[in-house]
Amino acid sequence: xxxxxxxxxxxxxxxxxxxxxxxxxxxxxxxxxxxxxxxxxxxxxxxxxxxxxxxxxxxxxxxxxxxxxxxxxxxxxxxxxxxxxxxxxxxxxxxxxxxxxxxxxxxxxxxxxxxxxxxxxxxxxxxxxxxxxxxxxxxxxxxxxxxxxxxxxxxxxxxxxxxxxxxxxxxxxxxxxxxxxxxxxxxxxxxxxxxxxxxx
Amino acid sequence: xxxxxxxxxxxxxxxxxxxxxxxxxxxxxxxxxxxxxxxxxxxxxxxxxxxxxxxxxxxxxxxxxxxxxxxxxxxxxxxxxxxxxxxxxxxxxxxxxxxxxxxxxxxxxxxxxxxxxxxxxxxxxxxxxxxxxxxxxxxxxxxxxxxxxxxxxxxxxxxxxxxxxxxxxxxxxxxxxxxxxxxxxxxxxxxxxxxxxxxxxxxxxxxxxxxxxxxxxxxxxxxxxxxxxxxxxxxxxxxxxxxxxxxxxxxxxxxxxxxxxxxxxxxxxxxxxxxxxxxxxxxxxxxxxxxxxxxxxxxxxxxxxxxxxxxxxxxxxxxxxxxxxxxxxxxxxxxxxxxxxxxxxxxxxxxxxxxxxxxxxxxxxxxxxxxxxxxxxxxxxxxxxxxxxxxxxxxxxxxxxxxxxxxxxxxxxxxxxxxxxxxxxxxxxxxxxxxxxxxxxxxxxxxxxxxxxxxxxxxxxxxxxxxxxxxxxxxxxxxxxxxxxxxxxxxxxxxxxxxxxxxxxxxxxxxxxxxxxxxxxxxxxxxxxxxxxxxxxxxxxxxxxxxxxxxxxxxxxxxxxxxxxxxxxxxxxxxxxxxxxxxxxxxxxxxxxxxxxxxxxxxxxxxxxxxxxxxxxxxxxxxxxxxxxxxxxxxxxxxxxxxxxxxxxxxxxxxxxxxxxxxxxxxxxxxxxxxxxxxx
Numbered sequence: 001x002x003x004x005x006x007x008x009x010x011x012x013x014x015x016x017x018x019x020x021x022x023x024x025x026x027x028x029x030x031x032x033x034x035x036x037x038x039x040x041x042x043x044x045x046x047x048x049x050x051x052x053x054x055x056x057x058x059x060x061x062x063x064x065x066x067x068x069x070x071x072x073x074x075x076x077x078x079x080x081x082x083x084x085x086x087x088x089x090x091x092x093x094x095x096x097x098x099x100x101x102x103x104x105x106x107x108x109x110x111x112x113x114x115x116x117x118x119x120x121x122x123x124x125x126x127x128x129x130x131x132x133x134x135x136x137x138x139x140x141x142x143x144x145x146x147x148x149x150x151x152x153x154x155x156x157x158x159x160x161x162x163x164x165x166x167x168x169x170x171x172x173x174x175x176x177x178x179x180x181x182x183x184x185x186x187x188x189x190x191x192x193x194x195x196x197x198x199x200x
Numbered sequence: 201x202x203x204x205x206x207x208x209x210x211x212x213x214x215x216x217x218x219x220x221x222x223x224x225x226x227x228x229x230x231x232x233x234x235x236x237x238x239x240x241x242x243x244x245x246x247x248x249x250x251x252x253x254x255x256x257x258x259x260x261x262x263x264x265x266x267x268x269x270x271x272x273x274x275x276x277x278x279x280x281x282x283x284x285x286x287x288x289x290x291x292x293x294x295x296x297x298x299x300x301x302x303x304x305x306x307x308x309x310x311x312x313x314x315x316x317x318x319x320x321x322x323x324x325x326x327x328x329x330x331x332x333x334x335x336x337x338x339x340x341x342x343x344x345x346x347x348x349x350x351x352x353x354x355x356x357x358x359x360x361x362x363x364x365x366x367x368x369x370x371x372x373x374x375x376x377x378x379x380x381x382x383x384x385x386x387x388x389x390x391x392x393x394x395x396x397x398x399x400x401x402x403x404x405x406x407x408x409x410x411x412x413x414x415x416x417x418x419x420x421x422x423x424x425x426x427x428x429x430x431x432x433x434x435x436x437x438x439x440x441x442x443x444x445x446x447x448x449x450x451x452x453x454x455x456x457x458x459x460x461x462x463x464x465x466x467x468x469x470x471x472x473x474x475x476x477x478x479x480x481x482x483x484x485x486x487x488x489x490x491x492x493x494x495x496x497x498x499x500x501x502x503x504x505x506x507x508x509x510x511x512x513x514x515x516x517x518x519x520x521x522x523x524x525x526x527x528x529x530x531x532x533x534x535x536x537x538x539x540x541x542x543x544x545x546x547x548x549x550x551x552x553x554x555x556x557x558x559x560x561x562x563x564x565x566x567x568x569x570x571x572x573x574x575x576x577x578x579x580x581x582x583x584x585x586x587x588x589x590x591x592x593x594x595x596x597x598x599x600x601x602x603x604x605x606x607x608x609x610x611x612x613x614x615x616x617x618x619x620x621x622x623x624x625x626x627x628x629x630x631x632x633x634x635x636x637x638x639x640x641x642x643x644x645x646x647x648x649x650x651x652x653x654x655x656x657x658x659x660x661x662x663x664x665x666x667x668x669x670x671x672x673x674x675x676x677x678x679x680x681x682x683x684x685x686x687x688x689x690x691x692x693x694x695x696x697x698x699x700x701x702x703x704x705x706x707x708x709x710x711x712x713x714x715x716x717x718x719x720x721x722x723x724x725x726x727x728x729x730x731x732x733x734x735x736x737x738x739x740x741x742x743x744x745x746x747x748x749x750x751x752x753x754x755x756x757x758x759x760x761x762x763x764x765x766x767x768x769x770x771x772x773x774x775x776x777x778x779x780x781x782x783x784x785x786x787x788x789x790x791x792x793x794x795x796x797x798x799x800x801x802x803x804x805x806x807x808x809x810x811x812x813x814x815x816x817x818x819x820x821x822x823x824x825x826x827x828x829x830x831x832x833x834x835x836x837x838x839x840x841x842x843x844x845x846x847x848x849x850x851x852x853x854x855x856x857x858x859x860x861x862x863x864x865x866x867x868x869x870x871x872x873x874x875x876x877x878x879x880x
Contacts, residue, residue, distance in 0.1 A: 044261070045261060045264075093260065093261065094260075097260055097264055132263070132264075136260075139256070148203070149201060149202075149203050149206040150203065150206060150207075150210070157256065160256075160259070161256045161259060161260055162259070162260050163259075164259035164260075164261055183214055186214075186217060186249065187210050187213055187214060187245075189249065189252050189255060189256060190213065190217075190245045190246070190248045190249035190252060191245060191248070192255075192256065193248040193249070193251065193252040193255050193256075194244055194245055194247075194248035196255075197248070197251075
């Protein structure tokens with residue numbers, strides 16, 4: 001009955017505390033933040049889809065911001081914490097999508113006939129497409145590799161692509177100049193594009 | 201590549217990008233002088249930069265938002281049910297969720313319909329359905345969806361059918377209008393399926409746009425043959441003069457969905473035959489042409505009145521401008537929609553013949569303009585004289601009202617009706633007089649008595665919650681009964697789910713009643729809602745791990761558990777979690793809503809948060825019969841979001857079952873006072 005129950009309410013202190021902990025490198029804090037953020041991301045996605053249907057475009061950042069305010073309440077919240085929150089959101093988003101892509105690939109395994117049948121089914125019903133899943137998995141792998149070579153660039157991509165932040169916001173979160181983010185972004189984009197393309 | 205090598209490559213890459221495009225090649229040659237590897241790497245990256253275009257420029261969510269919306273699908277994806285692996289959720293409704301699944305044995309895709317839990321306990325009904333499913337499948341008709349299997353695995357009942365890669369007529373209607381040719385073609389294919397089924401003695405009973413699919417290549421399939429019958433109420437335990445008691449009515453099933461396609465005989469609870477399908481197909485064709493239903497009303501009751509009494513607006517007046525509705529077509533549909541079965545087109549075969557004539561005429565008639573537009577219905581169809589003045593019109597209002605009351609009372613044709621005795625609830629006064637039944641042990645009552653008992657108690661509990669008493673239909677009472685039965689049979693259940701006896705569950709809940717009562721009362725929350733929480737919660741003592749990896753009996757957030765004094769490793773300990781859950785509930789409910797009705801909503805959706813409650817309320821306000829109580833939510837669950845539908849729909853009967861047992865322990869052999877007494 002309530003097996004999927006997840007009591008999501010959290011107060012501002014909890015959230016701030018967890019964000020601070022995570023910012024200080026406590027990995028366990030991320031595990032505790034994830035479910036909170038996951039729920040918010042789904043809400044965001046819901047509204048995204050809805051507005052899209054109504055022909056409106058929606059800034060992801062605006063929604064993430066709102067999610068943060070909802071989770072944290074309207075209390076006085078240090079920018080630093082908000083920055084951490086963006087980072088968490090981006091990470092969780094990445095996790096969720098990669099998880100989807102993995103399942104999609106898992107489902108794919110089987111004979112060629114089956115694969116073709118799935119393609120048909122999927123184009124009709126809107127499951128993550130197989131090429132999209134493959135692209136995301138390749139991107140994920142490439143991002144991990146990039147993190148090894150150049151952690152900040154990988155973070156820039158995570159914040160922008162998965163977290164929906166603008167260049168300016170990314171700069172603020174990472175506490176670097178806008179110029180640096182711009183250069184990071186273009187180099188990372190080239191590097192990732194090459195890596196993902198060679199995967200195919 | 202090492203980080204150091206990357207630094208070098210990046211430096212060259214950045215500078216190259218800063219060069220004007222035509223100078224990049226020469227820059228790279230110069231910058232990498234002699235270092236072949238560096239040159240290759242940098243060149244390929246510059247090329248990648250040039251080609252990358254929009255790559256990762258749009259946030260992922262803009263592309264994948266839709267994937268994150270349906271949680272249910274994510275939860276079930278990859279799960280195995282018998283030989284099937286779930287691939288994707290296709291849809292859902294009153295008759296259960298439908299998934300796209302892979303059949304491992306035959307390497308094929310199937311549509312897997314998971315039947316609602318309340319069918320699981322009814323073997324006889326399922327066997328009957330199985331027989332009918334086999335009979336329909338045996339027809340092997342191209343326009344009837346093939347049923348592969350009706351099966352069960354791990355307690356889940358399912359129906360596996362062929363998977364059709366197409367859209368339902370409902371979806372097609374929403375997207376764009378079908379051409380007249382496509383409409384006629386669709387109608388003919390449905391008709392040809394009905395001919396075959398009717399010859400075999402099988403009536404569909406629930407022809408509607410949701411049950412008809414059309415593939416891109418034009419092939420039409422009727423879905424859910426026999427399922428309407430599966431949803432029928434059992435033959436009533438009582439006899440009533442207005443009800444022949446043939447057990448052939450499908451009201452409950454139809455009423456869970458839409459009533460707009462229901463035939464007059466269905467609406468009146470009379471036996472149906474193949475002419476019911478003719479009616480419904482007439483409604484569908486009418487709707488395809490007019491984009492509106494022939495019989496509608498502001499409420500379900502008004503719709504029933506329209507079905508029984510009103511003539512539809514002439515098709516030639518309401519059909520879309522693009523359709524050349526001939527007199528013959530109009531007449532054909534009008535002959536499907538005769539109130540009296542005997543006035544209606546008598547067989548699908550006859551209808552098929554008429555539709556073919558319409559099509560021939562259409563093909564021959566290329567340069568005629570719309571001759572039928574101004575024709576009134578009776579002029580267009582001289583033979584309809586008797587039909588237009590058929591039975592319902594002869595009814596005087598009082599008689600009609602009587603019919604309607606009988607419909608309501610006997611066939612369950614309205615989902616519930618409100619008692620006239622509104623006003624502040626006084627349980628002591630408003631509880632029905634104790635009958636002999638109430639003194640009997642539940643296990644010693646016969647089925648009719650059990651249903652009556654549940655009916656009475658449900659009304660009493662609704663009143664205690666501050667709602668006006670809700671009179672539920674038979675189907676609803678049966679659903680609650682199946683939950684009560686599950687509770688009552690706990691000691692006989694397998695060890696993996698709720699193997700504890702009900703007295704243990706009750707006993708565990710008991711100490712928390714005063715605690716809950718105090719915290720709820722202090723916040724002006726109806727106590728009765730809170731009291732049964734520990735019953736419900738502690739009945740499910742499995743330790744669950746949800747999709748996001750949180751482990752615990754109540755799926756508390758670890759920090760929430762911390763706040764209520766439960767350590768992380770104790771999150772599966774029911775003794776520790778029950779009081780924590782009660783406190784948590786009282787606290788969070790105090791933050792949300794003010795009146796008792798809001799409270800019931802909060803309870804239903806407490807695991808989704810306040811936002812979900814508000815959204816669902818908003819959605820519900822658009823629905824008919826807007827009443828903020830459990831059963832409205834249950835009845836309108838199709839209009840609510842997935843999470844709410846899946847969780848709320850089970851919580852409703854579960855809550856009543858827990859409350860009925862908690863309030864009547866003596867009927868379940870528990871020598872204890874009612875839980876609400878403990879709260880005083």
